[in-house]
Amino acid sequence: MATFELRKLVKTYGRTPVIHGIDLFIPDGEFVVFVGPSGCGKxxxxxxxxxxxxxSGGEIRIGDRVVNEVDPKxxxxxxxxxxxxxxxxxxxxxxxxxxxxxxxxxGAEKARKVEAAAALLGLTPLLDRRPSALSGGQRQRVAIGRAMVREPAGFLFDEPLSNLDAQLRAQMRIEIKDLHRRLGTTIAYVTHDQVEAMTMADRIVVMKDGHILQAAPPMEIYDNPADVFTARFIGTPSMNIIPAQSDAGVLSPAEGKAALLAGIRPHDLTIGAEVVDPALVLAGKVTAVEPLGPETLVHFEAAGQHIIATAPAHGQIAVGSRVTASAGRGRVHLFDGATERALGRQ
Amino acid sequence: MAMTQPSPQSGPRLSMRTRRAIWVWAFLALPVLFYSVIRFYPTIDAFRLSFTNWNLLSPPEYVGVQNYRDMFASAEFWQVFRNTFAYLIIGTPISLLLSFTVAYFLDRIRFGHGFLRALYFLPYITTASAMGWVWRWFYQPAPTGVINSVLGSLGMGQLDFLRSTTWALPSIMVTAIWAGLGFQIIILMAGLRSIPQTYYEAARIDGVGEFAILRKITLPLLKPTTVFLVVFSSIGFLRIFDQVYNMTTNDPGGPLGSTKPLVLMIYQTAFNSYQMGAAAAQTVVLFTILLAISLLQLWILRTR
Structure with a gap:
């Protein structure tokens, strides 16, 4: 069991800095997911x-020991x-x-531990097979098994599910999360997949260009993203961002460069549903319709922007027709036009 | 739109499979023909000639297994046989061990990597005869020979490298090992590079020491490369000729036949004594040894 702490952590390759002095404390037993685009330093x-x-600079502590110069083993x-x-x-x-x-x-004790780990991961019938005779998911479970038997102070996962197909990924997400629940060991997990981050993390650390943009529980990040990047990175489909102006508490799309950016998640921007006292109303011509089953995503152009909104499943919206979409009060995220930092909601 | 189905008759007359086979064999025909004439036919003919007495001038005369009987009865053949196996049994492991050590450490350095690799590879692309003569000069008595000069200046005794029946074979073997080292290093480094870095990283995090990593991960994963090199290098040592011939020109294979390998014996029997039948019999023996050793090694080092 251990806590991890990063203090002003810096990494440079030659003269190129890739991590710019990040700070983070991971308490014992937490499942932290580092998420961000390729090359963000996660x-x-x-x-x-x-x-x-x-x-290259700053320090890493595991427990209360500085481990900068400590061998991996x-x-x-x-x-x-x-x-x-x-x-x-x-x-x-x-x-x-x-x-x-x-x-x-x-030897007997080791064998017992191997058997126990294999049983926990459902690998018992495969113990005498070679990896070449295993599927991707089974291979990943073997890797987890090898990590588990050591009963380490913490687990590190580096994009462990990226080589698996979507169905297996969904299954392994649940298995890893369940493993964490049972073992209670601190986990630092890296992924570029925001769905993995949302579904597994106790806390998500959003990184970009070697900086931590936000570190918070998944729903906190989803509800109150700290900036435009985080807002768009977490949640699918991505949040709509449009330049806006606020006139006596009434929001409307703005032309060109605006002091305000309004962010509306597609699920909060609805077509064909009655919204009482909407905070923002957008109208435009439909460019694409994507039926998902329970609902339909409607792409349209408004205020010179590409917008995605949701419509009921059987809405019968035709490409080329004009639609009006509205977002309720408290569903519009406001960001500063220059710094792109969050300003609250309207 | 009208559906126009191509009638079966209008298609090509030959099936796709046949057409593909013709195409492939059209390309293969030339090398197959070439090898049949210059490689396979002489090889097979050597078996026939080994049962004859032939001096190139009169037609071959069938003598049964006389050539083999003479060969196995001659002391010289067994001396040559021992020499050949000495080259093989000492040369192959030493050259592999050396090249692996160099490759293992060369793989870890960045500074001067390309230069050092070129330096190790250089002997491999150098003409064997030129190299043989340079080494021959190294092995001369002082003051001409570099090695003996150094030994002398250190106050040590002189070694009669190429003129001693004890030291001549090891001296020539050193040259041969050195000549082949560069190639083996390149192949081994390629093998080392093909092992994913994460295997090592995972082992390091698991606390496995350098030596255990070498024994448990690097060497087992390098096995295909090693098998190739063991077979390749064995064949090389069994066929050693250039170094021996060029370093002992006054008395090829000497002193007293102590460095003579099978190939040199074959050469002398054929082109000094013009006993083509006997030379063919020796060739058949060499062929059999090569085949047996290669198969044995492939069997020992097979993937289970």
């Missing part, structure tokens, strides 16, 4: 925690990689047992 941060990358962490990093020349049993290679346990 993997680098995780690798620095693991000890695979040197720290001394940190008592376990890591699961995107390509699983399970050894093709070993059986599942040997792969899982490899996590205990340096442990001083007796």
């Amino acid at each position: 993997s680098t941060t995780l690798r620095m925690i693991a000890g695979l990358e040197e720290v 001394e940190r008592n962490l376990a890591m699961v990689f995107q390509n699983y990093a399970i050894y093709p020349h070993m059986t599942v049993r040997q792969n899982i047992a490899f996590g205990l290679y340096t442990s001083r346990l007796s």
Whole structure:
């Protein structure tokens, strides 16, 4: 069991800074998901925690020990990689047992732990197989098994589900979250997939260009994103952002560069439903219709912007027709036009 | 729109499979023909000639297994046989161990990497005869020979490298190992590079030491590369000729036949003594050894 702490953490490659002095405290037992686009520094941060990358500045603490100069093996962490990093020349049993290679346990004790981990992950019938005879999801479970048997102070996951298909990914999300619930170990998890972040995290850390934009529980980030980037990154489809002006408490779209940006999630911008006292009304010509089953996404042009709104499932909206979409009070996020920081809701 | 189905008759006369086969064999025909004439036919003919007595001038005369009987009865053949296996059994492991050590560490450095790699590879692309003569000069007595000069200036005794029946074979073997090292290093480095970095990272996080990583991860994953190099290098040592011939020109294979490998013996039997039948019999023995050793190695190092 351990806490992780990053203090003014900096990473530079040559003269190129990639992490700009980030601060973060991860309490014991928390499931933290680092999320952001490619190149935002989330993997680098995780690798620095693991000890695979040197720290250029600031410090990393595990528990109350500064680990900047501590060898990976001394940190008592376990890591699961995107390509699983399970050894093709070993059986599942040997792969899982490899996590205990340096442990001083007796052979019987090691075997018992391997069996227990395999049972927990549903790998018992596969123990004597080689990785080449396993599916992607099973391979990833072997990698998790190897990490688990060591009973580390913390788990690090580096995009562990990226190589799996969508269905398997959804299943593994639930399995990993369930594993966390049962083991209660601190987890730092890196992904570029905001759905993984939303569904699994106790707390999401949104990163961009080597900075932490926001670190908060998933629904807090969804409800109150700190800036335009976070607002658009979390939630699908992405939040609509339009230049706006506020006139005596009434919002309307603005032309060109505006002091205000209004953000409305597609689910809050409805077509064909009665909205009493709307905060914002947008009208335009439909460019595309995407029926999803329970609802239909309607793409239209308004105020020179591409907007996505939701309509009832059987709304019969034709491409080319004009629609009016409205958002209720308290559903419009306002951002500063220059800094793109959140200003609250209207 | 009218549906126009192409009638079966209007299609090509040959099936796609046949057309593809013709196309493939059209490309393969030339090399197949070439190899049949210059490789396979002489190889097979060597088996026939090994049962004859032929001096190139008169037609071959069938003598049964006489050539083999003479060969196995001669002391020289067994000396050559021992020499050949000495090259193989000492040369292959030493060259592999050396090249692996160099590749393993060269893979980890960035500074001067390209330069060092070129330096190691250079002997491989150098003419064997030129190299043989340079090394021959190294091995001369002082003051001509570099090695003996150094030994002398250190106050140590002189070594009669190429003129000693004990040291001549190891001296030539050093040259041969050095010549092949660059190639093996390149192949091993490619093998090392193909092992994903995350395997090592995962092991490091799991607390596995460098030596255990080498033993448990690097070497097992390098096995296909090693199999290739063991077979390749063994064949090379079994067929050693250039270095020996060029470093012992006064008495090829000497002193007293102590460095003579099978290929040199074949060469001498064929082109000094013009005993083509006997030379063919020796070739058949070499072929059999090569085949047996290669198959044995592939079997030992097979993937289970």
